[in-house]
Amino acid sequence: MQKILNVALDNRSYPITIGENLLSQFEHFKLHSGQRVLVVTNDTIAPIYLQDLLDMLEAHGVKTDSVIVPDGEQYKTMETWNQILTALLANNHTRSSILVALGGGVIGDVAGFAASAYQRGIKFIQVPTTLLSQVDSSVGGKTAINHPLGKNMIGAFYQPQSVVIDINCLKTLPQRELSAGLAEVIKYGIIMDSAFFNWLETHIDDLLNLDVDALSYCIYRCCELKAQVVAADETEQDMRAILNLGHTYGHAIEAELGYGNWLHGEAVSVGMLMAAQTAKLLGLLADKDIERIENLLIKAKLPVKRPEQMAIESYIPHMLRDKKVISGKLRLVIPTKIGQVEVMDGIEKSVVLESINNS
């Protein structure tokens, strides 16, 4: 049984299909016999899922090529992006070809940006294989690559034509990456849905044990919540910023320690607690809410202490380079209770430094 969520944005609508064993079910891809596809994946995913997917597509008359890029955030680069574009060109793919992104958030981001740029835009299909990418990259159309001077600094807003989420893929996902995905899941509870946060407090073990019903509900709800935020953002400019809870602090950790050493979700976990400390210092968040957030992150097997080897002062330059910075002033997402956040401008550096120090 599948859950299907229709996401309507920018006058276009696309389905997110969530279920078991979807990689073998052609109908969810919204492809047609005779079309040409380039499947982009990485060297971790390829040995497990690539050949079966290609065989299934070919069996339905789709002509396939594939390109395998190195796995890891450190390869979310212009070079990898160029590798995908070169594969499209070397195989003479035209404007009517479709790119399929099979992998985690890095694959979705870099392949999505390649799809947006190849011949100024070809269609693409997201097949996210990690929990993080399933709850985060499926909605919103953000594609990007990193630059040595900043994360996600180069990219495009570009929507997929469909998203296929096969929960079976999580069976081969390392525990650490499953937990990293849960950091973004917990984020949705904190920023906008206290009932979902409650549900997570009672079902976190089911999720860690890959219970299919729990995962299906959890992924569906996260995509639904994100779709609400993104849709609202078309009129309300600040709304989408709430998705960045913990990300400005977290990006500083990732950037300073090198992308890939701390997983994105791990950095966001600590970043959310830093944002919670900021809220506390501003008198906006109760101690018991901070405790609930910390406890849930611990139960999800996520780090809750800042990296010891990183000096407190070294956060600021990274944070000032963040895309959320406007005219040199820090803008942060601050939780005010479970299920509610505020976007605040002009936060003093001393408060930021103390928030880091307390974490």
Added chain:
Amino acid sequence: MQKILNVALDNRSYPITIGENLLSQFEHFKLHSGQRVLVVTNDTIAPIYLQDLLDMLEAHGVKTDSVIVPDGEQYKTMETWNQILTALLANNHTRSSILVALGGGVIGDVAGFAASAYQRGIKFIQVPTTLLSQVDSSVGGKTAINHPLGKNMIGAFYQPQSVVIDINCLKTLPQRELSAGLAEVIKYGIIMDSAFFNWLETHIDDLLNLDVDALSYCIYRCCELKAQVVAADETEQDMRAILNLGHTYGHAIEAELGYGNWLHGEAVSVGMLMAAQTAKLLGLLADKDIERIENLLIKAKLPVKRPEQMAIESYIPHMLRDKKVISGKLRLVIPTKIGQVEVMDGIEKSVVLESINNS
């Protein structure tokens, strides 16, 4: 006195201002005191115009940085694009910064694509300094870089917030590049405006002599015609293709001989005559019309014979890689009389080869 053309596309409208000495007139840039700007230019334009432009902007309270990239089609690359993005990052430019593209078509294309991709899109202003870019790049929002495997294969559709065309810049433009621009000017006459073609037949010398009134009218009319085509394309998919008259043949010349050896306009000049030969072979174009086209191109000091060193067979692989190819079949724009073209699919390779041979 300036001419202003308002281009309305995609729910957005922007002005193209055409006149003398506009680089010193702040109001045409639609900037405000306190904004930050990165000016992108090349090492040919920079010594002539850059400092005066920066001084003028700073005098009006705009905070400026600049980046100078190498001049030439051979530098319309991912490396140059990255150089611009790196300059934006190194100077801590935010989402509210504005990119100013000061130069010819290469600068407009690569800087426009950098603006589209930096933090997923910042505003940009086109200041085209060559005739070609003034009549071609000001309208349509096509930005791109080249790839070793194909021209303009990587890019985005991205509209400027304003276009400033200073006719004075043409005074420092080499004669050969002025003529190359006239190839695109003549193209507009052939594809959709026989009266404009007639006007060009009588005013081509005025244009070559940089008569201000003739240039103003000519540039305004070309932008207006292109805006008509691009606006119509929102409903009519094939309409925009007519702008590619001579380009599929021309791109083959540029790709085979190396971008920059033949100027784009020079390749288009010969390409348009090849398309005219195709039309003749299909019984669709009268000899006298071919003569008029050839004579006007000659008067504009453009090449009208194909490059001797390029084998006829070597055109086809390049043409099949063209973005206009659908499912491996050649699609060409074919003139049927002065002021009218048709987009034709499935043209036989033998006809293409004979068209090249006759040119």
